[in-house]
Amino acid sequence: MTAPTKPSPDSPADAPSDTSLGESPLHGAVIEWFDDNARDLPWRRPEAGPWGVMVSEFMLQQTPVNRVLPVYEQWLARWPRPADLAKDAPGEAVRAWGRLGYPRRALRLHGAAVAIAERHGGDVPTDHAQLLALPGIGEYTAAAVASFAYGQRHPVLDTNVRRVFARAVTGVQYPPNATTAAERKLARTLLPDDERTAARWAAASMELGALVCTAKNESCHRCPIAAQCAWRLAGKPEHDGPPRRGQTYAGTDRQVRGKLLAVLREAHSPVPQAALDRVWHEPVQRARALDGLVADGLVEPLPGGMYRLPLT
DNA sequence: GAGTCGTGGAA
DNA sequence: TTTCCAAGACT
Secondary structure, three states, rough: OOOOOOOOOOOOOOOOOOOOOOOOOHHHHHHHHHHHHOOOOHHHHHHHHHHHHHHHHHHHHOOOOHHHHHHHEEEEEOOOOHHHHHHHOEEEEEEHHHHOOOHHHHHHHHHHHHHHHHHHHOOOOOOOOHHOOOOOOOOOHHHHHHHHHOOOOOOOHHHHHHHHHHHHOOOOOOOOOOOHHHHHHHHHHHOOOOHHHHHHHHHHHHHHHHHHHOOOOOOHHOOOOOHHHHHHOOOOOOOOOOOOOOOOOOOOHHHHHHHHHHHHHHHHOOHHHHHOOOOOOOOOHHHHHHHHHHHOOOOOOEEEOOEEEEOO
């Protein structure tokens, strides 16, 4: 771990920018904490490279680190470069995705690899706009890859960072359901001017949210900025207002899709309709789920009522 | 902008 | 047991 970058001594202390706090004590404390507490994750090691970072970001979308780890290792061993994945069938990506969930991510990662092979000479693009143009890469992932893989200066606003900001700065328990313009502005304001420091800050603030400033059972006693946390100083008021979520799962199309795709992942030859029919009793919903998978490109229908993971 | 899209561990 | 939620993207 490198030492935290000190606030640049040449920045005039009497001219605080209104678009950037440059460096507040906040940054130093969080980055120093990160130096001592960062997890040793494979995609953070130098040998991971931009492709490793990108693969990890796809897998980590809405999925816990512990579940990603084994799949990540197998993925990189099998497809060490984007072009390796691009040469394989998209269905193989879906199969290797296993039970990570949201299998469209596997399809998009394959699509991104194809685009990288075709348009970017096989190298993960360094440009933020080019990253954003790849399938499966949105506002967060583009900033994350540019920052973590290439050390660039971008506001990286994931659920962890949003929660840290909500508490430490805004003084509320949870951020809004959807990212707001105010949050983006705050993220830009807090982003250190120095590129290397900004990248370090992005990783550090995320890690703080993941390990200390967690959604439940937060550990303020281990928090490097507890003394300045607006939420804690306000007495940690609980979230008021409507419930933040409400995603039921049992009985939904998502569950049926999951069961259907599980059958196809395990099979290494086309599967007859009858085998798929066994996973769900209700024919209308079952057909709707299967149609949805086909429409998404996750399943390829064959003549004679056979199905398989997509070859193209 | 609200809905949709998987999965499984922990509280 | 039920509920929550874990580095979002896309429509």
